[in-house]
Amino acid sequence: MTVEQSTNRPPRRRPVHGATIGIIVLDTGFERLPGDVANAMTWRFPVHYHVVTGVRPQDVIEGNPEKALPAFYDAIDRLTELGVDGIATSCGFLAMVHPQLRAYSSVPVASSSLMQIPLVLQTLPVDRTVGVIISDRKSITDQHFLNVGAPVDLPLGELAFDGPIRANMRNNAARVSYAAQERDAFQTVERMLAETPSIGALVSECANLPPYSRAIQRTFGVPVYDVVSLVEWLHAGLRPRNFHSEPLP
Structure with missing residues (x-):
């Protein structure tokens, strides 16, 4: 039945x-x-x-x-x-x-x-926070976070405007380099963790970042959540x- x-x-x-x-x-x-x-x-x-x-x-x-x-x-x-x-x-x-x-x-x-942020926060030790990888810092607002029940004061890491990920998106590149885009993502994460050592997990806002989540986790040793995990x-x-x-x- x-x-x-x-x-x-x-x-x-x-x-x-x-x-x-x-x-x-x-x-x-x-x-x-x-x-x-x-x-x-x-x-x-x-x-x-x-x-x-x-x-x-x-x-x-x-x-x-x-x-x-x-x-x-x-x-x-x-x-x-x-x-x-x-x-x-x-x-x-x-x-x-x-x-x-x-x-x-x-x-x-x-x-x-971003809907995963509240749950991920609840899994972390109390002295750790969630870092959010975003594709456009100037366009993200408090309302984006409030609409999904997330706090508004989280550390953000922006993909470089002229980096391969955002450039390929803007230009609708018919062919992209996995290695170049992975380096782009790594550089963003490295900056984030240096600026905010209390980051205990990452959430990728950008839905084009999941190809690099495993490599980010293995390289930097923090859990990574993205649209695929959602x-x-x-x-x-x-x-x-x-x-x-x-x-x-």
Whole structure:
């Protein structure tokens, strides 16, 4: 007996089966390496993607993301109509409209990797804090953090404006160098830890940083959380592991 049968809920209409998570992707053209939220090879489970055509990263980061809400609402509708049980996005700055996305959606929404900050803080010794790696310091505001229940006084580390990660994003580079982008991320983390030795864990705002999370953790010895860990956490609740000898439906 399925959960829907046992609770007398009618089964949802699902024209596509087997993918629990839907991911809303901004309109970009740069290469997405494995580990990036918009590279399908990143995931250990199938996902559905929906691109919000015409909504670029700069529209969300530097502009007013509320203007793009109709496009995000349409994406939520299309993904839920396909049958997904949870939705994520591909930019941490969408924390600015998290309350609106959450209010609109009929399924759980993980809009920003910043949502993990309160939980990560609670895991750390009391004399340690969370450092946040961001892609644009001048555009981040207190409201981004408040909207996801995070404190506003955390140490921030900004990726260099002219570094390969941000330059590749701005220029929609069709080919990117993993090694160059990894060095870029390392330099940001090294500066952060030198400035704030009390950092006990890192959260990456930028959804393009997960390809380097493992290398950052191994090099600097601190836990690293990102959009991939957020989506995997969301999926774990929506599809818990099966420990029964007989497979559940």
